Amino acid sequence: MHFFDADATRAALPFDRLIPALRERFAGGCETPPRHVHEIISPIGEAGGDPAARRMTSLIMPAWIAGRYYGVKIVNIAPGNAKRGLPGLHATYMLFDARTGAPLAQMDGDVVTARRTVAASALAASYMARANASHLLLVGAGRVARLLPEAYRTVRPIERVTVWARRESEAQALADQLRGQGFNASATSQLSVACGEADIVSCATLSTEALVRGAWLAPGSHLDLIGSFTPAMREADDACFEGARLFLDTDEALQKSGDLLIPMQHGALRAEDVRGTLTTLSKGVATGRKNDTERTVFKSVGTALEDLAAAILVHESAGG
Incomplete structure (x- = not known):
């Protein structure tokens, strides 16, 4: 399995290649089930009594092309991270072989999201x-x-x-x-x-x-x-x-x-x-x-x- 950090993910997504890739995929289609949304609440003692610091929302967004690729983006949103000195959102993308389930790549989900959005x-x-x-x-x-x-x-x-x-x-x-x-x-x-x-x-x-x-x-x-x-x-x-x-x-x-x-x-x-x-x-x-x-x-x-x-x-x- 290949691992792509933020810089490597960004380098692999130049807009002159990403925009045509989106055009091809919108024309060809894929399966996109509704996303899962999960609320994850930490114990009171671990958050110092701050309700925002106790709550994290996790979004799970799957999509696949039958017989080819299956991918899942996991987006974690933690409003209390500002007080921790951390970004409020973290995302990771996992890509698998849709036939065997074998993992193929893990990449920076924040970069994927930002660049595909503007593309x-x-x-x-x-x-x-x-x-x-x-x-x-x-x-x-x-x-x-x-x-x-x-x-x-x-x-x-x-x-x-x-x-x-x-x-x-x-x-x-x-x-x-x-x-x-x-x-x-x-x-x-x-x-x-x-x-x-x-x-x-x-x-x-x-x-x-x-x-x-x-x-x-x-x-x-x-x-x-x-x-x-x-x-x-x-x-x-x-x-x-x-x-x-x-x-x-x-x-x-x-x-x-x-x-x-x-x-x-x-x-x-x-x-x-x-x-x-x-x-x-x-x-x-x-x-x-x-x-x-x-x-x-x-x-x-x-x-x-x-x-x-x-x-x-x-x-x-x-x-x-």
Whole structure:
């Protein structure tokens, strides 16, 4: 069995290989059962009386291609880790032979998750963003946001990047980093103005209230919504969906994301308004952008299919 630490996992997942791998897997499909969720509670005495420090949530996400590969991602979320000086989330991915059950590889699950997430957004943009889209606005400055320009540059001629974050210092720090990567990058405190100027607006936050408003978005722009993966989370207001072509990573987003559930509750969005998913786009069954003036929206919540596609790429990069 091969072991891939964070650096080795990252090196095996360049976006010019990962994005086509996702396209192939969405078109080909795989089995993705519902994830398991387990709450693990430590004894009171071991946590010093802090309820958050006692609780850990473990997510188990399986997927397989019959006769080929079987993979499982285990994600452990421990809210009390901040006080311990540790990251709040740890993830590991295990890949097995689907015929024999023999372990093939173990890799860094955090890297797999971050890179497949932004690769899925870039895959969507390859169908939905204008071919000449060159100005990217990042809403958020965290780990996922930092990877988005590189991924988008794989499918569109991204030259200019604007960064907005709640903390201006974080936006400025990311802009400085991106300039070192060859982008014309700058930070902004005026989100409404930046939305109107950008060809692609990509949101990667943990917001529970709408940050981007449809009235701010330019005709022909593409809106990418990554952050809202629970019913209580939201990055876009109802107007973002009005008159736009909407696509999802999977239909599961309709049950998970506040970005969709809240407008549906308001009557501003219907499930029938969804034009397709990454599966139908990758199979050529659905059509993404039809002209340069319409607005498009992509909403993702993540899927074990993406993890499996990335893990196979890591494994096969070592000659597996």
